Amino acid sequence: MHADRRPFLIGRNAIQAALRGFFAREDFIEVDTAVLQVSPGNEAHLHAFATEALTTDGQKAPFYLHTSPEFACKKLLAAGEKRISCFAHVYRNRERGPLHHPEFTMLEWYRAGESYESLMMDCVRILALATETAKTGKLAYRGAESDPFAGPERISVAEAFERHAGIDLLASVAADGSTDRDHLAAELRRVGMRVADDDGWADLFSRVLVEKIEPHLGFGRITILDEYPISEAALARPSARDPGVAERFELYACGVELANGFGELTNAAEQRRRFEIEMAEKARIYGETYPIDEDFLAALALMPEASGIALGFDRLVMLATGASRIDQVLWAPVAEYGR
Numbered sequence: 001m002h003a004d005r006r007p008f009l010i011g012r013n014a015i016q017a018a019l020r021g022f023f024a025r026e027d028f029i030e031v032d033t034a035v036l037q038v039s040p041g042n043e044a045h046l047h048a049f050a051t052e053a054l055t056t057d058g059q060k061a062p063f064y065l066h067t068s069p070e071f072a073c074k075k076l077l078a079a080g081e082k083r084i085s086c087f088a089h090v091y092r093n094r095e096r097g098p099l100h101h102p103e104f105t106m107l108e109w110y111r112a113g114e115s116y117e118s119l120m121m122d123c124v125r126i127l128a129l130a131t132e133t134a135k136t137g138k139l140a141y142r143g144a145e146s147d148p149f150a151g152p153e154r155i156s157v158a159e160a161f162e163r164h165a166g167i168d169l170l171a172s173v174a175a176d177g178s179t180d181r182d183h184l185a186a187e188l189r190r191v192g193m194r195v196a197d198d199d200g201w202a203d204l205f206s207r208v209l210v211e212k213i214e215p216h217l218g219f220g221r222i223t224i225l226d227e228y229p230i231s232e233a234a235l236a237r238p239s240a241r242d243p244g245v246a247e248r249f250e251l252y253a254c255g256v257e258l259a260n261g262f263g264e265l266t267n268a269a270e271q272r273r274r275f276e277i278e279m280a281e282k283a284r285i286y287g288e289t290y291p292i293d294e295d296f297l298a299a300l301a302l303m304p305e306a307s308g309i310a311l312g313f314d315r316l317v318m319l320a321t322g323a324s325r326i327d328q329v330l331w332a333p334v335a336e337y338g339r
Contacts, residue, residue: 033072039293040064042275047093065091078299085109110308116263139319141254150221165212177230218252236262261309
């Protein structure tokens with residue numbers, strides 16, 4: 001098995017070295033953040049691994065394995081760093097499949113004082129560099145191909161809903177970002193999609209995105225899906241053009257989501273409000289919540305305007321080398337469980 005995987009793994013190392021060189025040339029400082037955190041993040045549908053630390057006299061303190069280095073990186077921006085990058089091992093529970101692994105590598109980078117459009121240009125260059133390094137000339141997954149050297153498609157979420165599902169998404173989103181569940185439910189029924197009685201607006205949004213939109217993204221060339229509704233961008237600032245949508249984009253190639261980028265929210269009070277909404281939703285669906293990192297909220301008061309992005313490094317390696325499963329690009333995958 002290792003012999004079959006080894007060419008993908010050697011490709012992984014080469015791509016990682018090439019990307020480190022890219023960030024060094026762009027004057028980024030590579031940082032290394034702690035895995036143990038007081039909060040793993042506060043997004044409703046992210047699931048963490050919990051643990052506890054013991055003092056020398058046996059007292060217990062709860063900790064989590066982080067789902068992203070984001071909170072730590074933003075604290076470093078608040079401390080004065082301008083451009084930082086990070087290859088971080090991150091941990092997400094309830095995730096295992098061809099594109100998911102409970103421990104994986106997240107590549108995150110942040111640009112203080114620069115727009116989130118700059119991250120889009122970074123992504124284009126990074127995908128091209130990964131493909132050049134792998135010597136494949138294309139991104140590929142399960143028979144689909146994407147040319148990273150062609151200009152990317154950039155489409156708003158609202159445009160994608162209209163084009164691929166025939167739904168006017170923003171008709172269910174008010175100027176203040178609040179959402180109308182019943183209106184969106186009626187739209188789904190109109191186009192023949194399933195609606196359950198306990199579906200919230202976010203559930204309906206996700207169903208359309210997964211079933212009707214993502215299967216069309218990143219084929220032939222990469223797609224930048226931009227301007228998410230503010231309710232679907234808990235850590236992003238509102239768009240100056242339309243406060244009902246956020247400076248958030250996701251990057252797709254061959255129907256696979258590769259990255260999630262933001263114009264970062266720096267209003268601590270608004271961030272706390274959004275976290276509380278997310279945790280209320282998590283409690284409703286899963287019956288649990290995670291604590292809020294008070295140090296992180298305090299850091300936001302000092303953090304400059306910035307843009308930041310998280311890219312699934314293992315997925316990028318998969319598409320650049322032609323691997324079909326994430327386990328093929330991991331040097332030592334976690335043993336199978338739950339069977």
